[in-house]
Amino acid sequence: MSNHAPAPYPGTGTPEGKARREWPLWEVFIRGQHGMSHRHVGSLHAPDAELAMRNARDVYTRRHEGVSIWVVPSAQITASAPSEKGPMFDPADSKTYRHPTFFDIPDDVGAM
Amino acid sequence: MYAQMIKSEATQDDPEKLAAFQARIDRGEKIEPKDWMPEGYRKTLIRQIGQHAHSEIVGQLPEGNWVTRAPTLERKAILLAKVQDEAGHGLYLYCAAETLGVSRDEMTEMLLDGRMKYSSIFNYPTLTWADMGAVGWLVDGAAIMNQVPLQRTSYGPYARAMVRICKEESFHQRQGFDVMMKMCRGTDAQKRMAQDALNRFWFPSLMMFGPSDKDSKHSAQSMAWKIKMNTNDELRQKFVDQTVPQAEYLGLTVPDPDLRWNEETGHYDFTEPDWSEFMDVLQGNGPCNRDRLEARNKAWDDGAWVREGLMAHAEKRRAARVAAE
Ligand SMILES: [Fe+2]
Ligand SMILES: [Fe+2]
Numbered sequence: 001m002s003n004h005a006p007a008p009y010p011g012t013g014t015p016e017g018k019a020r021r022e023w024p025l026w027e028v029f030i031r032g033q034h035g036m037s038h039r040h041v042g043s044l045h046a047p048d049a050e051l052a053m054r055n056a057r058d059v060y061t062r063r064h065e066g067v068s069i070w071v072v073p074s075a076q077i078t079a080s081a082p083s084e085k086g087p088m089f090d091p092a093d094s095k096t097y098r099h100p101t102f103f104d105i106p107d108d109v110g111a112m
Numbered sequence: 113m114y115a116q117m118i119k120s121e122a123t124q125d126d127p128e129k130l131a132a133f134q135a136r137i138d139r140g141e142k143i144e145p146k147d148w149m150p151e152g153y154r155k156t157l158i159r160q161i162g163q164h165a166h167s168e169i170v171g172q173l174p175e176g177n178w179v180t181r182a183p184t185l186e187r188k189a190i191l192l193a194k195v196q197d198e199a200g201h202g203l204y205l206y207c208a209a210e211t212l213g214v215s216r217d218e219m220t221e222m223l224l225d226g227r228m229k230y231s232s233i234f235n236y237p238t239l240t241w242a243d244m245g246a247v248g249w250l251v252d253g254a255a256i257m258n259q260v261p262l263q264r265t266s267y268g269p270y271a272r273a274m275v276r277i278c279k280e281e282s283f284h285q286r287q288g289f290d291v292m293m294k295m296c297r298g299t300d301a302q303k304r305m306a307q308d309a310l311n312r313f314w315f316p317s318l319m320m321f322g323p324s325d326k327d328s329k330h331s332a333q334s335m336a337w338k339i340k341m342n343t344n345d346e347l348r349q350k351f352v353d354q355t356v357p358q359a360e361y362l363g364l365t366v367p368d369p370d371l372r373w374n375e376e377t378g379h380y381d382f383t384e385p386d387w388s389e390f391m392d393v394l395q396g397n398g399p400c401n402r403d404r405l406e407a408r409n410k411a412w413d414d415g416a417w418v419r420e421g422l423m424a425h426a427e428k429r430r431a432a433r434v435a436a437e
Pocket of ligand 1: 168197198201277
């Protein structure tokens, strides 16, 4: 069963403690009553998707915070690297014409 | 305050990187899990958030003691919801600590074997129903004092956990005050119980903020990193100033003969708690330290078959699904 143990975290690993085999980590996304899209709210540990969903309800929606929940195994998420923030996002810097304020429309034209 | 006497870790990093990091914090930017951070910042935060999380979890025990003995079904449901919130607070905080590279089980293990601490306050017993009032009013009240400014802390996941927690805390304090009001408007015996609860919880609540740290190196470092927002004395004074009028409203007497309003400072003067008692409780010699750790160890051990069984079940189902594909 050890092949299902979650990936070890850097700087940890206590092979002979009482607490060894963790349930995998899941990321929780919730869409609120008036929310336009799901938002990340946190994470939790669960053995499978079904229990991750049940735990997410108990941990993150005790006060009607949501009408829809997504749970995703944390290991399945690919995130952009903070160190590449520059090359990743600077192509947008030179394209100010993508914003409506780039264009001066005379007041006489009316609302646009 | 649920994290007490957090020692900051020395940092040996490239001075240029350190300066850039400090500049980010000074600009009010949030530090996120994958960003570069000094080793000392990371380790200090693990200790602080971990201790905070453990306090939420262990803090369920003194209140759990009264769930089956609540005077009415409504009080029982309210107390149960409050205790359930505290479990949630522990979970939000463990998540935040995990983003720093420590595993959940490793933190649990460090709590269970005493390497990590939890707040001194939870080593005091809850002897009567009035203690449920005093705990909500005073203990959650003191926690709020500390947690509200921490919503602005520099570490993103910690700040976001604090925002969620603060939204839930005022229910905790109000339900406690509501219990106190009921007791104080009740029979003489009920009033005596309420007074007795205040007598026992007043000084331990003041201890929650930790001893004065205005000259502490550790505090100065933590404040520069914005993982500590106020000195312990500032928060304690704020708590006293807020709580004394509430006690007066209840018709209760704060058990401090030297407590008085100071016209000049605009604050209450009050007696410091007995810091030798505080140190003793931190060392493990409070009235309930042994009980609390035993209860946590027992819960962990007794739950082992559930954790393992659910994992085995999940693996079996996964294997069956793969075979069917
Ligand atoms: Fe809490
Ligand atoms: Fe609370």
